[in-house]
Amino acid sequence: MxxxxxxxxxxxxxxxxxxxxxxxxxxxxxxxxxxxxxxxxxxxxxxxxxxxxxxxxxxxxxxxxxxxxxxxxxxxxxxxxxxxxxxxxxxxxxxxxxxxxxxxxxxxxxxxxxxxxxxxxxxxxxxxxxxxxxxxxxxxxxxxxxxxxxxxxxxxxxxxxxxxxxxxxxxxxxxxxxxxxxxxxxxxxxxxxxxxxxxxxxxxxxxxxxxxxxxxxxxxxxxxxxxxVGEYVGNQVIESSPVCEGLREFVKARKLDHEDLGHRLLIYCKNDEALYREITGQYCQDNCILRMGTLEDVFLKLTGRELRE
Amino acid sequence: MNPASFSLTWRCLRVWKRDWLVNRQSWHISFLVPLLEPILYVAAFGVGFRALIPELQYRGETVSYVMFMAPALIATSIMYNAFFENTYSSFVRMYYQKTYDAIMATPLSVEEIITGEILWGATKSLLAATVMLVVLSLFGLIRYPDSLGILPLAFLGGLCFGSIGMAFTGVVKNIDMFNLPIFLLLTPMFLFSGTFFPIDTLPGWAQAVAWTLPLTHLVALARVMTFGVLTWQDALISGGYLLALTAVCFPLALMAMRRRLIK
The missing domain is CATH 3.40.50.300 (P-loop containing nucleotide triphosphate hydrolases)
Incomplete structure (x- = not known):
């Protein structure tokens, strides 16, 4: 019933x-x-x-x-x-x-x-x-x-x-x-x-x-x-902090989905390890990591990063 | 609470029961004050004052000063118990413990919570009056059975002063602001409501002012119940006054608390 x-x-x-x-x-x-x-x-x-x-x-x-x-x-x-x-x-x-x-x-x-x-x-x-x-x-x-x-x-x-x-x-x-x-x-x-x-x-x-x-x-x-997470930031995030030389120009030239926080640059990507290898090879040996995209990335991307209240 | 409309049922007794349970755990402390207070006053005024004022006339009766003062002692205690319960104690529950917020997530309305609290305040007045009656009886200052009328009177007085207190709780910004009604209302009443001297000794205008104070009526009723004769006039004027003031202040308290709690 x-x-x-x-x-x-x-x-x-x-x-x-x-x-x-x-x-x-x-x-x-x-x-x-x-x-x-x-x-x-x-x-x-x-x-x-x-x-x-x-x-x-x-x-x-x-x-x-x-x-x-x-x-x-x-x-x-x-x-x-x-x-x-x-x-x-x-x-x-x-x-x-x-x-x-x-x-x-x-x-x-x-x-x-x-x-x-x-x-x-x-x-x-x-x-x-x-x-x-x-x-x-x-x-x-x-x-x-x-x-x-x-x-x-x-x-x-x-x-x-x-x-x-x-x-x-x-x-x-x-x-x-x-x-x-x-x-x-x-x-x-x-x-x-x-x-x-x-x-x-x-x-x-x-x-x-x-x-x-x-x-x-x-x-x-x-x-x-x-x-x-998949829809808004991709499954993976390449994070560079401090931002490596030339990386900003590279990201703009390639029109990658990214966020520039001044001291930190986030590149949102979908299972693109080749991109990560390219970036680490050409621009950053250190200071650059590939990690899973998280809900926190989605949240900050959508609600902005300025402090509230 | 229905956010939009007023709702008051017997469920308010559940809040009263909560207060009763909590109080039961510290009953010895709550009993200590009404137990000792009359003893101290009787000792001070009965022994210390006797030389100055051996006895006085009240409504044609000659009574000792202690006998004159004893019922007023009960009346002021009725006033203070309910007023303090529904100001300081209720404010702590509302503001610091957020007990009301928790209860407002259960099937109880704001009106029921506040009514339960006021009923509890009146219960405290009743308990204090009972203890004091027993103590004062031991000094032979209470006449039975007429004095038993003080018990329902204590509950009514408690409702009245509790409602007044709760109305303040609905509007004060912080707990220190209760000093204001205490200094401006309660203390003057404690002194000038015929408590320590008959109102007739005051100038005419002051007598008129005194008769607008609720404690004056509470004292008058308590006094005729202990050693005078309760007339229809007393019951109608003083009893009516207390009932009417309660009927005005109780809904005022509910409205003030609704405004404060419902956001």
Missing amino acids: ANPEQSIPVVAAENLRKCYGSFVAVNDISFNVGRGELFGILGPNGAGKTSTIRMIYGFSPLSGGSLTVFGKNVTTDWRSIRARLGVCHQDNNLDTEMSVRQNLEVFGTFFGIPAPVARKRATDLLEFFGLAHREKARVGELSGGLMRRLVLARALINEPELLILDEPTTGLDPQSRQQLWEQLARLKKRGVTILLTTHYMEEAAQLCDRLIIIDRGRILVEGRPRDL
Whole structure:
């Protein structure tokens, strides 16, 4: 039997708009998130990522466009939508006056989950996130990595169908970050739809099935991470730093797809080792490397390199 | 919250329950103040003041100064408990801990969160009043059963002062700004609401001003409940005043917090 909800996108945004006074934070963006997908929203600081997800969980009123979650209208059905959502905020907004376990159980009561059920789920979540040995600890005693895990665990207390993560790994050490990624992958396997914002390109490339890059409130591109790399920067990048003599002229003469950053020159190419040999042979013996193209290259190429905010 | 419209249901009790749970862990600290405060005041005014003011007339009754002051002590404690809870404590939860942000991702509206907080503030007033009643009873300063009326009065007073506090929480820029309403409103009320001396001793214009203050009505009601006779006039004027002020300040608090939290 086909479940009718199966075919409806979990999130469907159409010409979504958010203004703060005269400032347009989200400027008519449209995207869909399918069931079971891990979808990324990437963008520099102030691009409109957080504004977008705040509208999705019914925190911010829309300024324009339409937005449905589970096929329901966020403005009118916010309560039933939120019952099926888990949100992991950018800040560790845990209840510092309570213990690790209480944070989970009390959050369960906000969803109207009966105490015995919440207790059982808290036990499972503490186990899943490796927090069981710290269940009686005060939140203030936890390290940054443990706090992050607790925030994520708390977002799962209502067994959400959609998990929203706003920059979940900001400020974490590499170990904690890897571990969190692993946990997200496990959740995805269980069928949880995940919406993630981040400005760590490695994170997005590893985790996301599909993503959008937004800047100044607009969508610049949408696609699978690998496709985007292939399409916008090629699979390979020749990087010269400091820029070798004569290389600039060579690149211009050959009309190669490149970016000149002053002290660094990036040449985007598609599996062209001959080009690399030519360049290293003629211009640069040192100071020149051939590497894989990355999502970070795509991101910087599309959003520019100047500092934000 | 529905970003667009107002929504208030019984779910606010879930927030109240959270506050109750947190408070239960440090109940001994919250009980210490209402336990010791009346003892200190009774000691200071009962022993120290007795020589200066042996007794005084209040509504035709002759009472000792300590007896006169005891109900006012409860009334000011009702005021301070709810006001502090819904200013400093609520502000910390909102601004520093971002507890409200977290709860706003669950099926609770801003109105329900704030209402739960105000109900909790009133509960703290009620708890403090209860402890103080017990302590003051030990000094023989409380008359039963009339004084039991102080319990519902404490809850109403708590709602009133909690709503006023929460309205400030909705507009202050930082936590230090709470000094302003405390210095300009609460401290004058603490001194001039018939707490330490009968209002009749003030000049006419000052009496008129005093009767516009909510604490004056709270003190008046607490006083007639402890040793006077509660008349219909008291209930109607002072009770009505507190109810009306709550009915105005509670929605004001909700509106201020909506404006602050919904972006």
